[in-house]
Amino acid sequence: MKKLLLLTLFGAAAISAADAQTRPTNPTTTPATSDTTKRAAGIGFPGASKAQPKPYDQVITSKAISRKGMITTHKLDDKFFFEIADSTLGRDILVVSRISRAGSEVRSASGYAGDQIGSTVIRFEKGPSNRIFMRKISYRTYGPDSTTAMYQNLQRSNIQAIAAAFNIAAYSPNKRGSVIDMTDYINSDNEIFYFGSPAVKTNFRLGTQQSDRSYILGVRSFPTNVEINVVKTYSLTAAPNPFGAAAPAGFGGGAPSGSSTVELNTSLVILPKVPMKPRYFDPRVGYFTVGYTDFDSNPQGVKDIEMVKRWRLEPKAADMAKYKRGELVEPVKPIIFYIDPATPKEWVPYLMAGVNDWQKAFEKSGFKNAIMAKMAPTSKEDSTWSLDDARHSAIVYKPSEIANASGPSISDPRSGEIMESHINWYHNVMKLVHDWYMIQASAIDPRAQKMNFSPELMGDLIRFVSSHEVGHTLGLRHNYGSSSTTPSEKLRDKSFVEANGHTPSIMDYARFNYVAQPEDNIKPKGIYPRIGDYDLWAIEWGYKVLPDAKNANAEVPVLNKLTMEKLKNNRLWFGTETNPDDPRSQSEDLGDNAMISSDYGIKNLKRILVKLPDWTKANNEGYENLTTMYGQLTTQLARYMG
Ligand SMILES: [Zn+2]
Structure with a gap:
């Protein structure tokens, strides 16, 4: 059935200008085993506590291709570095990931390219022992008024998970920023940058990442965002045919090759320092919403808050x-x-x-x-x-x-x-x-x-x-x-x-x-x-x-x-x-x-x-x-x- 519009998906399909394909020339740098059991540069990695930053120009050499922006990115051979200014630490960063290109076996399960596959908020912050932590922030449980006692309690009881940890490879020349190597993390199959949950992945019939057939297309920085484009190959799982038994060949039927290659795009967008004053949803006016559970408004329980999606229009x-x-x-x-x-x-x-x-x-x-x-x-x-x-x-x-x-x-x-x-x-x-x-x-x-x-x-x-x-x-x-x-x-x-x-x-x-x-x-x-x-x-x-x-x-x-x-x-x-x-x-x-x-x-x-x-x-x-x-x-x- 032809419907004009599918608007359950949110995410800008900024997929048109991926970098020139920069497939790693040295395949041995790509992990050959499954990444699902591995977290790049994660806590508990041997040597994580012994990180010794090097002088900047030994890490970011004159051969680096650099792009200034919200986070300055450096590409050096097959390596991708983030240079995070101290002023960006602690800022809320929205991560939105989507499939930008897919083969028919994935498309048939999902509709068409441009589907969002994950969305979360992260913060980078300095950890002990010359490390940078990437924390995953949940706004599902949120006390909007930071002056209330409830907010303080929530902050204490809701430890926001550290999703990844990175050794600081070097400090910026001005000492007001840190360089971390993102290559392994981008190459890994993680739920922050890519499929937000195993259930989403299953929905697309995708299983384990095949790292020997996955690579980074490009990482590009802009004033308020960073775009990461990757090619990833996954084993195909035998999901039920969404079109039923009568589906024509090629529409979600078999799995001819046993694996599927997709192009994924991940946007990291820095959120405003001061959030806009929200407007609460009213079912008498048809707006899309975002929501969270508010512990403040009702001292004897919680309330689900729905805020309408709208642009920030303000008079001068x-x-x-x-x-x-x-x-x-x-x-x-x-x-x-x-x-x-x-x-x-x-x-x-x-x-x-x-x-x-x-x-x-x-x-x-x-x-x-x-x-x-x-x-x-x-x-x-x-x-x-x-x-x-x-x-x-x-x-x-x-x-x-x-x-x-x-x-x-x-x-x-x-x-x-x-x-x-x-x-x-x-x-x-x-x-x-x-x-x-x-x-x-x-x-x-x-x-x-x-x-x-x-x-x-x-x-x-x-x-x-x-x-x-x-x-x-x-x-x-x-x-x-x-x-x-x-x-x-x-x-x-x-x-x-x-x-x-x-x-x-x-x-x-x-x-x-x-x-x-x-x-x-x-x-x-x-x-x-x-x-x-x-x-x-x-x-x-x-x-x-x-x-x-x-x-x-x-x-x-x-x-x-x-x-x-x-x-x-x-x-x-x-x-x-x-x-x-x-x-x-x-x-x-x-x-x-x-x-x-x-x-x-x-x-x-x-x-x-x-x-x-x-x-x-x-x-x-x-x-x-x-x-x-x-x-x-x-x-x-x-x-x-x-
Ligand atoms: Zn419509």
């Missing part, structure tokens, strides 16, 4: 008085989406429009120019610019057969702050929107009566997909219920539907206005989805700054009052995507009465059915188009039939 200090008066101000740091330079030129303006369309929503929260799209500079214009730099969010073009787009983001587990986002826009999403539009709208829009749409029409469809995906990266979940707030008969009301759209939310799975009949004479703006009343409200709720509320708790009554007032307008209702039992919250449906809407849809399908042989005809070709579109038509009929 000088503008605060204006902001409070209700004047629109520009945020300190706007949300910028860069367009991948690889994107075909003709689609760029539409992708950009899909981003900029959100500006009017942010005006509801008091900001102007809060979000914008820009072309990414080419390497000629700025050789230092990279899609892998965590300061850059982007819409990344993937020349792929996958008919999909996705909008994952990386967020701060302490506050929900979205740090960066990479929307993956797969080339074949155009086929997807073509087929939908043709099957749902060609009875009322003559432009849709062909296999190749005009650039204008395709551009409009791309714009709507772009807006939907950007909506996800702003924190918004699907609102399957939104379309149920428009009366079915209103979908045929030209002036109403052209003014308001057929659903109040672009985050719905409402597709196109298939209810409208030819005699209604409805123009494209009454057929396409758009950013609507609900979306404007959701952004207002999530991004309005409440400067007088000292903390998230103090915001609750203010936001609750606002929400109760707003929800008197039924069009602002959020109907979750996770409750299929609610007849209002169905995907692919329209209007408040599915029977009436589907009846109209079927009337249109009958009109389309008889024309399909004509509209799909291609000279000197067979009936492949017709077969495809007939398949789409019957699928659509099944949706109308419920």
